[in-house]
Amino acid sequence: MNWKMAWGTCHFVTGRGSVKEELLKYLKEASEAKNGIWKETSSILCHHEKEPGSNVVDKDLVIGQGELMDMHCQPPDVSIPDHSHNYVELVYMYSGSTVHKINGPSILRLDNNDLLLLRQGTSHAIEPAGEDDIAVHFFLLPEFFFYPEMMTEAGSALRHFFTRNPSGKHLVADYLHFHLQDMLPAKNLLENMIWSMMKDKKGRQEINQATMGILIMELFHNADKAELHDMAQYEEKVAMTAYQYLENNYPSATLEEFSTLSMQPPYYISRLFKRHYQVTFTECLQLIRLMKAAVLLTSTSIPVEEIIVEVGYENSSYFHRLFKERYGMTPKQYRDKSKCQF
Known part of the structure; x- marks a missing residue:
């Protein structure tokens, strides 16, 4: 798995101090837009659409070949235009806050330690993040939910939520919103995945896939803590x-x-x-x-x-x-x- 800046490349940053400070410094560096091309909001999506002008970000262009998941940092000072995607997305607000527009009029603010889970096909836009607003995006192929670790009876409930295409016949929640302040195990699992990618050690792909599976189970068993919006x-x-x-x-x-x-x-x-x-x-x-x-x-x-x-x-x-x-x-x-x- 390659650790990428959202729509760019991340670089390892060394530093002293606590693990938290080192990781925060790394993520800030990773989320900076190094190239002027990323300042053009329209160009962010056009580099990740299989069909130009479709506004559908394609899984083959954001997830490494042969991998089930990938992680990206959101660049600052750039809005992400309205788009949908053919993969499952998790947005973890590591620091600061961002404002998301989901399926048109629905506005959601993600604050520090919030987690947003987006079903594939959901319409989604993001207002510009500030310099201290660090959002980490996890992209998962739908096939991830048929990986052996997810083939338990409990896993089937989440496969159903994440992989089912919404039908006009039923009300379907397009996202789940968790506050992780009181869900320390889930928060630790997310930060372990981010830390492991920062170190970029061999074998992290398999470890992170297993960790993500555990995270999904943890969220499922805390489904009662998901915030309601409609x-x-x-x-x-x-x-x-x-x-x-x-x-x-x-x-x-x-x-x-x-x-x-x-x-x-x-x-x-x-x-x-x-x-x-x-x-x-x-x-x-x-x-x-x-x-x-x-x-x-x-x-x-x-x-x-x-x-x-x-x-x-x-x-x-x-x-x-x-x-x-x-x-x-x-x-x-x-x-x-x-x-x-x-």
Whole structure:
């Protein structure tokens, strides 16, 4: 992975003082527009559009060949015109603030330690950043969310948010906005990725991809902390929080309990869940329980009957039928097969 200035090249800057000060100095240096061409707002996009005048920034021109993600610094004193992109974008406000215009009239201010997650295809413009406003942009291919680390049941919820193309039939949140002041693990993961690219050591590509996967999981498990801006945001948050509830409480989870916790009627929860995940609340709970059972069968020696109870089933025959429908074999056959693979 090549560390690039947004629309330019970053250079390593040595310095003394704390790690924080050194990193801040590095990012300031990296975000400076060295070439006069970057002062022309129209030229910033034209260098990254596959089709001139399309206003669609292309993933092949901003993400290194053969890579799933890349990182860029935003240059100061230059506005970024309205555009969309065929990749997922995360904007981390390392220092200062920037003002973003999303899908026309929606104005969002990112302050220090804020994180903005943009779905592919979202219309986006940025007002000029000041000299002390340091924004780091992470660009991710949609394929990133099908990387092995993201193929868990929890990961599927975020794959759904990031990779689904909005439809005129449904309200779809185009972005998520997090304040990371109270989410230290997420903040540390972001800064670790930035620091590793500053050092530009061998093997950082794989490490940063794994770190980004952990970050996405961390954000998912803190979905209730996403700031709301409109009805689409609210509905996306309710659906994601419902999925989070199932992940954390699958042995005893019920629609009625979540309805009480969220202070929303069951029919509303059911409709949102089906709309956002294409399966019902109950079907998703069943999938999560079966997945957890499969993990226990391959990673422990706990008896099958105990696993059945542990994942939330009382009827052994019913569980065996569901498991065979899902995996094409009995729990015992599944366990035996996994042993043969090692």
